[in-house]
Amino acid sequence: MPLATAHVVTDRPARYLKQLVSHMGHKAGTTLTPDGRGTITVAAGTCNLTASPDRLELTATAVDAESLARVEDVITRHLVRFATQEELVVEWTAPIDGAELEPVAPVVGDYLLSHHTPADDILTELAVATRTATGEAAQMQVSADEGTLLTMLTRLTGARFAVEVGVFTGFSTLCIARGLADDGRLLACDISEEWAAIGRPYWERAGVADRIDLRIAPALETLRALDTEPVIDIAFIDADKVNYPAYYEEIVARLRPGGLVVLDNVFLGGRVFDPAYQEERYLAMRRLNDLITADERVDSVMLPVRDGVTIARRR
Numbered sequence: 090m091p092l093a094t095a096h097v098v099t100d101r102p103a104r105y106l107k108q109l110v111s112h113m114g115h116k117a118g119t120t121l122t123p124d125g126r127g128t129i130t131v132a133a134g135t136c137n138l139t140a141s142p143d144r145l146e147l148t149a150t151a152v153d154a155e156s157l158a159r160v161e162d163v164i165t166r167h168l169v170r171f172a173t174q175e176e177l178v179v180e181w182t183a184p185i186d187g188a189e190l191e192p193v194a195p196v197v198g199d200y201l202l203s204h205h206t207p208a209d210d211i212l213t214e215l216a217v218a219t220r221t222a223t224g225e226a227a228q229m230q231v232s233a234d235e236g237t238l239l240t241m242l243t244r245l246t247g248a249r250f251a252v253e254v255g256v257f258t259g260f261s262t263l264c265i266a267r268g269l270a271d272d273g274r275l276l277a278c279d280i281s282e283e284w285a286a287i288g289r290p291y292w293e294r295a296g297v298a299d300r301i302d303l304r305i306a307p308a309l310e311t312l313r314a315l316d317t318e319p320v321i322d323i324a325f326i327d328a329d330k331v332n333y334p335a336y337y338e339e340i341v342a343r344l345r346p347g348g349l350v351v352l353d354n355v356f357l358g359g360r361v362f363d364p365a366y367q368e369e370r371y372l373a374m375r376r377l378n379d380l381i382t383a384d385e386r387v388d389s390v391m392l393p394v395r396d397g398v399t400i401a402r403r404r
Contacts, residue, residue, distance in 0.1 A: 259288020
């Protein structure tokens with residue numbers, strides 16, 4: 090449970106933030122963004138700092154509770170030392186597990202699901218068929234509002250060639266195919282013919298089956314067999330998380346200028362925020378999230394949609 094926050098009431102939040110970052114830069118890793126957010130990384134962990142109008146917001150992270158306590162202590166001692174004109178109160182919350190975080194409050198999530206272009210009968214019936222056939226695995230299916238987003242993005246790019254990595258039962262596949270130009274083609278990659286077969290009748294009913302080229306094989310093999318020319322208009326990645334960095338690289342190299350790559354589950358249930366989770370899929374996603382942010386080939390934005398969605402546009 091290595092996350093904790095503190096809300097320090099003060100009328101000098103920006104001043105303290107800059108002082109902390111500047112002072113600790115001599116003994117720790119620090120950054121200060123143009124919009125005034127700070128990061129301090131010590132041996133035990135990291136603290137992110139944000140100045141609000143009347144308070145300094147602190148978020149500390151570490152790999153375990155003991156390390157978290159050390160981060161809290163270091164930040165608290167230095168902050169109190171700088172406050173020579175007032176007595177600051179720094180009270181940290183109890184440690185929180187990243188998996189317990191709610192990027193979007195349930196009431197907000199419900200409201201969002203109620204206020205988008207609704208799924209039609211075909212998509213709705215496919216969602217029901219997926220729950221019936223796959224049980225708990227049905228949670229791998231994108232939500233209806235995310236499906237609407239995929240269709241919209243595909244249309245906005247005027248896509249004629251799309252790539253999907255991770256079909257599952259074909260809900261997102263159908264959403265992307267519907268957004269393609271009339272002569273468009275979707276290369277859909279998956280390793281399960283059984284699950285993909287659930288979606289085929291619905292693709293037929295929607296009149297887009299002829300646009301979908303389903304390849305049952307390891308996706309990396311399929312992607313690496315493509316021409317290296319930048320011809321992909323839009324790509325959607327929603328498959329095994331360990332291979333996300335490899336999928337991203339293969340796709341971005343083939344993405345035309347102005348093309349999009351959309352990545353699902355970049356929060357991994359909030360565990361990406363929590364350094365205690367050290368399994369390879371969490372490490373891979375953290376690496377990729379950092380890589381995309383620094384990738385000079387693209388402009389990107391990370392959205393708190395469902396389990397986190399990143400959209401990157403090739404420059």
